[in-house]
Amino acid sequence: MDVAAACCENCESQKIKAMKKLDYEQLASLPLFLGIDGSTLSSIYETINPVVAPMRKGNAIITSGEECRSLLFLLEGFVQASAAFGKNRFTIYELVHAVSVVEPQCLFGLHTTYTRNYTADSGGYYLRLPKSVIVRQMMENDVFRFNFTNMLSSLAQDTVNRLRRLPPQTTEAKITDLFSRQVLRPAGRKQIKCKMTDLAECVGETRLNVSRTLHKLEDAGLLSFTRGIIDIPYMEKLIAKVM
Amino acid sequence: MDVAAACCENCESQKIKAMKKLDYEQLASLPLFLGIDGSTLSSIYETINPVVAPMRKGNAIITSGEECRSLLFLLEGFVQASAAFGKNRFTIYELVHAVSVVEPQCLFGLHTTYTRNYTADSGGYYLRLPKSVIVRQMMENDVFRFNFTNMLSSLAQDTVNRLRRLPPQTTEAKITDLFSRQVLRPAGRKQIKCKMTDLAECVGETRLNVSRTLHKLEDAGLLSFTRGIIDIPYMEKLIAKVM
Structure with missing residues (x-):
């Protein structure tokens, strides 16, 4: 009985979730959509009709070197980012928590490929907005555009600051x-x-x-x-x- | 006579240039204005009425830590960028050539102060466009906006790549x-x-x-x-x- 109960619980947690429509409230709380007024957001919501994809632990979501053609928002759960460095001498694994935008600097610019592998580390949901949707929001929506510009600027500032660190001694x-x-x-x-x-x-x-x-x-x-x-x-x- | 001639030449080259209006053609060739169609550019040109400032070798243009409230384009000549590192243990001087945009990542984001001193290293001209002009172009002009987004993305990609380098051995x-x-x-x-x-x-x-x-x-x-x-x-x- 206990075993069966445990099994059912396990089955429940492992059950693949289905595609579902994103809640309006969830869209409003996403990093790049923060601060957009209600009527504009409603109209965006109706136009882009955001459908979120379920994930299950172990699912590959993005492969390093893949062309970035959409912006991926992690909505629920954890994703493991990994990359090999120094001619494969070491690999770093780190957890990305919801809610996050994955490598926003890869959508534009000269090098538009992802630098890491992303694999689901738990159940959860993510949303992919095609580049065309992002471009349209960049064209039509002032708040979205400045959210994105601020995000890219902060990312560039952060990496420039990290480069300034002096060589370690010990x-x-x-x-x-x-x-x-x-x-x-x-x-x-x-x-x-x-x-x-x-x-x-x-x-x-x-x-x-x-x-x-x-x-x-x-x-x-x-x-x-x-x-x-x-x-x-x-x-x-x-x-x-x-x- | 020779001395006088040399003196006059010297005076000529050292003469402070006056403020002047930017040529329309020069505006069209600036990094962020590339690709904007003629009629839009004419209208921008009339609206912002770009006036360029002259510089003379030795003039301080930007001080490290200063708040970035405008985007500075170096149009002609050379500027020396300098910054002290490692608690002032060393200072790096480098030349910035025209045509360049100075630290575009400082206009938005979390850290909006310049990271370096910029001093004129020759005669020349520069243009300062106030943040309000940039914001307006970001709102109204699709090409300008994507030029800026591409510039920021490339900068973030470049610095992320530089961080990936392994520690040196020799x-x-x-x-x-x-x-x-x-x-x-x-x-x-x-x-x-x-x-x-x-x-x-x-x-x-x-x-x-x-x-x-x-x-x-x-x-x-x-x-x-x-x-x-x-x-x-x-x-x-x-x-x-x-x-």
Whole structure:
């Protein structure tokens, strides 16, 4: 009985959700639609008829290198972003939380391909608005346009600021800097898949020194590591502590 | 007589130019106005009545930390951009050539202050368009808006790509990486004012090692250095050679 009940609960949570129409209220709360007046938003809502797609843990949503032809909004649940760096010597996995816009800088400009793989890490929903819809909103809607311009400007400002950081001196700081440069957001949980020898090579230190440093950071409760996986529960705490 | 002639030539070149109205053709060739059709551009030209300001070598145009309330276009001549890094341990000077838009990401977003000082390095002209003019063009002009969106997107993409670079391993690469991360554009001539001890501290190497490396790079014709100034004639050649 207990087993059956557990199974049913499990089945319930694993059940694939169906496509559904986005609520009007949800559209109003999306990053780029914030602040648009009610009547304009109603008209947008009727025109774009936003239909959200369900996701199930493990579903691939975007592949790194794929052409960005639509703007993806994560509405509910978690998505895992991952990318390999340094000729595949290490891979960083990080969680993207709802509500988020995925790589908004890829829709325009010179390099319009995604830089990461995005895979569903839970059940949930996402919305894809085709580039044509975004272009139309950029043309017709002042608030949307400035929301988008502000978002792109802030992103450029943030990355320019991150580039200004001076080279790290200690092994702890070298490892932290290596990861914090590559992440989408220098906060939250990050998992890094890498061999100790590759990590040592990337930061220009000996394998023994890297291993000792990871143990020290583990003792301080800033990360944990097992064979080939470094788990950082709070990237912001690690950065604050060692950099 | 010769002296007088030389003096007159000198006076001529040093003469402060007067404010003047921008040519219609010049407006049409500016980065954000490219591709706008003739009649729209004529109407913009009449409305904004663009007046360009003259500059003279040594004139301060923008101070680092100043609030960005207008978009500055360098129309003719050269401007020197400079900024101090690492708690004033080194200062990078680089030339910005006409025609350029200065820090377009500072007009919107969360951090709307300039990151560098800009000083005239030659005679020339610049145009300042107030934020209100840019906002109006963003509202009314589709081509202008997409030019601006593309410019911001490309800037964000470029900086995200620069962040992905792995830590350098050799002393040559460490020095080059330190400078190439901070510059506006990783190409062209750069001058860096710094003490050898400060540079050694910034890259985490000994003073002797840094001095030897600079001599080696000087022998290879990639830079020259005298007391406190490193002169890199072509940043792109240095990057291509050592990274």
